[in-house]
Amino acid sequence: MHGVPAPQGIVLQARALAKSFGKVQALKSVSFSLRAGTVHTLLGENGAGKSTLLKILAGVHRPDGGQLLLDGAALRLDGPGDARRHGIAIVHQELSLAANLSVVDNLFAAHPPRRGLCIDEWAMHRAGAALLAKLGIAIGTATPVARLSMAQRQLVEIAKALNRPSRIVIMDEPTSSLSDNEARILFNIIARLVAEGRAVIYVSHRLEEVMRISDEITVMRDGSSVCTLARQQTCAEDLIALMVGREMKHLYPPRTVALRRGSPAALEVRGLNLAGRFQDIDFAVHAGEIVGFFGLVGAGRSDVMDALFGRYRCQGQVLMHGKALRLRSPADAIAHGMAFVTENRKEQGLVLGHSVQHNIAMVHVHSGRSGALLTDPAAEQALARNSVARLNIRIAGLWQPVGELSGGNQQKVVFAKWLAMRPRLLVLDEPTRGIDVGARFEIYALIRELAAAGTAVILVSSDLPEVLAMSDRLLVMRGKRLVSHLETHGLRQETVMAHATGARLP
Ligand SMILES: Nc1ncnc2c1ncn2[C@@H]1O[C@H](COP(=O)(O)OP(=O)(O)OP(=O)(O)O)[C@@H](O)[C@H]1O
Numbered sequence: 001m002h003g004v005p006a007p008q009g010i011v012l013q014a015r016a017l018a019k020s021f022g023k024v025q026a027l028k029s030v031s032f033s034l035r036a037g038t039v040h041t042l043l044g045e046n047g048a049g050k051s052t053l054l055k056i057l058a059g060v061h062r063p064d065g066g067q068l069l070l071d072g073a074a075l076r077l078d079g080p081g082d083a084r085r086h087g088i089a090i091v092h093q094e095l096s097l098a099a100n101l102s103v104v105d106n107l108f109a110a111h112p113p114r115r116g117l118c119i120d121e122w123a124m125h126r127a128g129a130a131l132l133a134k135l136g137i138a139i140g141t142a143t144p145v146a147r148l149s150m151a152q153r154q155l156v157e158i159a160k161a162l163n164r165p166s167r168i169v170i171m172d173e174p175t176s177s178l179s180d181n182e183a184r185i186l187f188n189i190i191a192r193l194v195a196e197g198r199a200v201i202y203v204s205h206r207l208e209e210v211m212r213i214s215d216e217i218t219v220m221r222d223g224s225s226v227c228t229l230a231r232q233q234t235c236a237e238d239l240i241a242l243m244v245g246r247e248m249k250h251l252y253p254p255r256t257v258a259l260r261r262g263s264p265a266a267l268e269v270r271g272l273n274l275a276g277r278f279q280d281i282d283f284a285v286h287a288g289e290i291v292g293f294f295g296l297v298g299a300g301r302s303d304v305m306d307a308l309f310g311r312y313r314c315q316g317q318v319l320m321h322g323k324a325l326r327l328r329s330p331a332d333a334i335a336h337g338m339a340f341v342t343e344n345r346k347e348q349g350l351v352l353g354h355s356v357q358h359n360i361a362m363v364h365v366h367s368g369r370s371g372a373l374l375t376d377p378a379a380e381q382a383l384a385r386n387s388v389a390r391l392n393i394r395i396a397g398l399w400q401p402v403g404e405l406s407g408g409n410q411q412k413v414v415f416a417k418w419l420a421m422r423p424r425l426l427v428l429d430e431p432t433r434g435i436d437v438g439a440r441f442e443i444y445a446l447i448r449e450l451a452a453a454g455t456a457v458i459l460v461s462s463d464l465p466e467v468l469a470m471s472d473r474l475l476v477m478r479g480k481r482l483v484s485h486l487e488t489h490g491l492r493q494e495t496v497m498a499h500a501t502g503a504r505l506p
């Protein structure tokens with residue numbers, strides 16, 4: 001176990017910080033020390049209090065108890081502007097860019113360069129381009145943010161935080177929507193910050209990267225810091241045990257029911273085509289089967305899923321249980337018993353201002369499949385309560401607005417909402433992003449359970465160990481086409497990567 005770090009080089013210290021929101025005690029007692037020139041990672045389950053702690057450090061929330069010290073002197077932060085003046089920058093977990101503005105307008109939203117009273121557009125574009133180039137981010141400054149992918153938006157968000165000189169850079173799950181390529185850009189940025197002597201506070205649920213980039217790791221549980229460890233003194237298994245408070249022998253639940261591929265298939269897709277998006281897509285998923293979709297970013301996976309969900313008009317045929325469907329809108333897809341867990345919960349999944357209960361019962365309302373629920377608040381409540389217990393969603397009550405939940409718990413609500421509908425086909429697009437290891441296991445177990453009950457499942461994921469462990473078959477997309485159909489039994493990661501990149505098989 002790591003002792004007290006050497007006092008030299010400590011820039012920031014938190015001592016017994018506490019914070020409540022009404023009756024919810026988000027932080028009980030958090031202490032840790034941050035040293036210059038290091039990456040300090042906060043690790044903990046969904047709802048452990050990581051984002052709350054970071055928001056206190058960034059001046060967004062005021063703590064109810066405890067102390068903050070900057071360079072050994074008591075620090076009181078009166079708002080985010082105050083934190084910025086002290087050289088503390090933050091990249092929030094939820095993106096905050098204005099989608100209707102350009103990249104550069106977002107980068108300089110708080111402090112555009114001026115000439116006289118006017119904004120100096122030319123200077124702003126030049127400075128914006130220089131910043132992006134320095135960070136190794138290849139995005140045009142004039143591009144409207146609405147046209148960027150989630151990953152690109154995340155990179156712009158990071159650039160925005162770094163657009164001012166800062167000694168302490170806080171990043172709350174910056175990689176949750178990044179692919180490997182963009183994550184590499186981020187890790188280069190972090191390495192540079194550290195080399196310049198700045199301190200980085202980092203949050204992520206991806207243990208491999210935590211083990212790769214951290215110098216020190218503080219584990220949080222239920223609003224308290226449990227311990228701080230030097231990276232060299234620990235390993236992923238120990239960290240998991242500290243985080244969830246028990247040992248986890250298996251990360252993936254095994255298949256318990258033998259798969260029988262009946263005919264006709266639950267879902268059959270024939271010759272699906274959409275110019276510029278995907279070409280000649282043919283595949284089938286059987287009742288009870290879990291089919292993985294793997295591909296590099298831009299391979300076309302999400303577009304195919306959007307087409308299934310009725311978002312595009314395209315050529316080809318979609319059949320369920322042998323019957324051809326006409327899918328003109330998401331409502332059509334839902335009415336046919338399809339459910340979709342998407343990666344962008346803000347735009348496609350949740351109504352943040354509404355209660356947990358309302359969000360979970362929402363699909364029933366739209367699908368019209370369970371009209372009875374609408375007139376039966378007790379049933380609606382029972383349904384919501386059941387999902388909350390099953391997925392271990394941390395909430396103060398079913399009435400709580402979803403917007404108040406921690407990021408990972410919001411993702412669990414998205415899940416609960418679709419599961420409540422008992423779908424015939426469940427499409428999961430990156431379902432475990434931002435979800436802690438313990439809750440991941442619960443979600444995997446639920447997927448298995450649904451499959452055992454006859455749901456056909458499509459699992460789209462960039463997490464290769466995850467798709468390999470969970471799927472019966474794996475379909476690989478490359479360059480907008482389905483290039484391989486692989487049985488997952490005995491399949492190796494290297495082989496899948498070779499199919500996805502078009503490299504020669506190892
Ligand atoms: N504004 C708020 N109002 C009420 N409760 C809140 C608010 N913000 C956070 N909480 C509660 O505080 C607790 C800690 O949330 P926090 O967002 O800090 O968790 P986290 O560790 O960042 O989780 P995750 O890994 O899911 O992002 C949760 O129970 C959450 O519901």
Ligand SMILES: [Mg+2]
Pocket residue numbers: 050051052093172406407408
């Ligand atoms: Mg969080």
